[in-house]
Amino acid sequence: MKFSYVTQLTCSKCSRAYSPDIVQQLCVCGSPLLVSYDFKTLAKMLKPSDLVKRKPDLWRYHELLPVKSPDRIVSLGEGMTPLLRMKKLGTDMALSQLYMKDEGLVPTGTFKARGAAVGVSKAKELGVKGLVMPTNGNAGAAWTLYSSRADIQAVIIMPKSAPAMIRSEVALANSQLYLVDGLISDAGKIAAKTAAEFNLYDVSTLKEPYRIEGKKTMGFEIAEQLGWSVPDVILYPAGGGVGLIAIYKALKELQELGWIDSNKMPRFVAVQAEGCAPIVKAWKEGKKESEFWPDSRTVAFGINVPKALGDFLVLEAIYETGGCAVAVNDEEILKEQEKMIRKEGAFICPEGAAAFLAARKLRKEGWIQEFEKVVVINTGTGLKYMGQEGAELPLLQPDERITRLQVLP
């Protein structure tokens, strides 16, 4: 048995192949690369029951992850988060089988840790010494902490509007943090320039192929926790949308292995905020890609992404599964969050609340039936959204670039 059955990286648009043994970014055609595996061999070698004795973290699926050597794994114990029945909230929505996949119970408090664990582990395996990342906050915190553990230097760029707590979290760890007086899209442009100038690995969403592999373990876990079956509907708060793409990829992989029914796929729902709903707009118009959403804003800052590089993959997952895309209102998001905390004691984040709110709306409209099995992804703990004044940090303008890196202690 090999530790990983990774074979190659494949372009999500033009299918061009790349080696997983050296650092890769986007395809020459400008599209994201996805990781391929040798499912044919693996289907013969591995059975679901082989997993039973493994540790309850995401590395239990190591054959389906890109890291080839177990001693390259950089782990803080991430994965196998609870799948919890939400009876009272379900009753309140007239849903008899409402579940929450709680991604608050991971290192750094959000599902971003999954992407960071696998992304940083693979970066370490590839010999990366430094990386740069634009972020709305949580991904930056996750990549910072895993990079610290891996002895990789991280440069993080986030909007100045990111929560102060996350700023402090990043600042305390072994990374260099820059704020930008703009959006994550502005941070992305600065990151690209910084990567080029300082020879850093640009780990912007989908510009590196491995974080999606970490996130797809949410899909493996949901299937395993439901006894190797899938729910009827999965609702996901979509900013960059990588988690949704990843869960969809995971379930297709499990179908290829014959571990779940190849005829049943959940309907995927991408949930966005009314103040930033490019994917919802594209879906309503039947388009394959979204357009940049100007002046985006929402309390659920993790989904404040005006244009996602992987939008076409999110839309593809929605179209192929008969899903949909829903925009919800900020004020109602906060009410849904409060309802969850008071009814179920689950301190979810606004993004998670947005997804629960979407479930409520879709049930009301009859798009979800009463007895369907519904899984909502809560992408992180609500604790990270409580305000606080942050440290003094360099502040960049959207059109500025980083001209000098600080020296690490």
Place this chain on the structure above:
Amino acid sequence: MKFSYVTQLTCSKCSRAYSPDIVQQLCVCGSPLLVSYDFKTLAKMLKPSDLVKRKPDLWRYHELLPVKSPDRIVSLGEGMTPLLRMKKLGTDMALSQLYMKDEGLVPTGTFKARGAAVGVSKAKELGVKGLVMPTNGNAGAAWTLYSSRADIQAVIIMPKSAPAMIRSEVALANSQLYLVDGLISDAGKIAAKTAAEFNLYDVSTLKEPYRIEGKKTMGFEIAEQLGWSVPDVILYPAGGGVGLIAIYKALKELQELGWIDSNKMPRFVAVQAEGCAPIVKAWKEGKKESEFWPDSRTVAFGINVPKALGDFLVLEAIYETGGCAVAVNDEEILKEQEKMIRKEGAFICPEGAAAFLAARKLRKEGWIQEFEKVVVINTGTGLKYMGQEGAELPLLQPDERITRLQVLP
């Protein structure tokens, strides 16, 4: 097979027996009650391998927990937190086998969730409708959230110096929060009066017998994660000290079951802050109980407990295992915390950092040997310690009592 093998409650001082089927507080002699089980029968019925297929949460040990009916369980997915090797920090301390049990990865972000999960579940089983709790913060947050899920009304009383974030966490959930211009000991006095006046279950530390049962699962997990063996040393940041008492109880129970070597017990180390070290003082003086520590203060507010009701049980565990008690300095605690975050990417809390610092000191003094297996309990996520201004809340003086409860929405 029964779901629980609980038999009775037994006084920790005078051995008087009580029924676990009705609400109990302290023994008539004023001492805490501990839960007893039928180990003789259970040893015949259950093997460690029976656990392998169970879910990775603390309810996997249900035979050794006091809740008799599975449908009374109030769970948010708590337990089976990672036991992580800390290689770089270990090298820095000249310890080759340094581990962290990371209790940041539980609902509400601290190990208090374990006590709350089992305590609230048992309270529900016993028909409790309302409870009152004095807290330094984290226990209050945990009991509040689990009580919300259980439809139990919670009244929480905490020092006004408790972190604002935890105040907000409690305030958002379905409970009534009061601040006190004093210490947890002052809050405790008010809680006792409130319990009597409003007929509430007083769930102060060790005044209810079940939270220790939840916390003892840390001990079960450490043993299971080490392949049903124990480390050489366990370091625990001790405020009330219940976690230490609980882990010790757990390991004794596993010895009774014959699941671990009955000749080996780890040396238990109670770690306190120099500004609040009653147990350290008692241990140095060879005493069986501690004295009230006046003007206590420390940045690690979770261990700011001037006099613990279970101090004699903590001291007993230390004496019986050849352990010790160590006081550490606030400034050094924060440095140790920063070192951990920067070296290992683990965002631990100051209490956890205090315990790591104690390991460093004991290694330096030669009390811990280089090749010994050392487990440090990080009691929660560092996220909860970041400052923030809180909501307007009623503020009580130490000698005040609650005269009127607010009406719940």
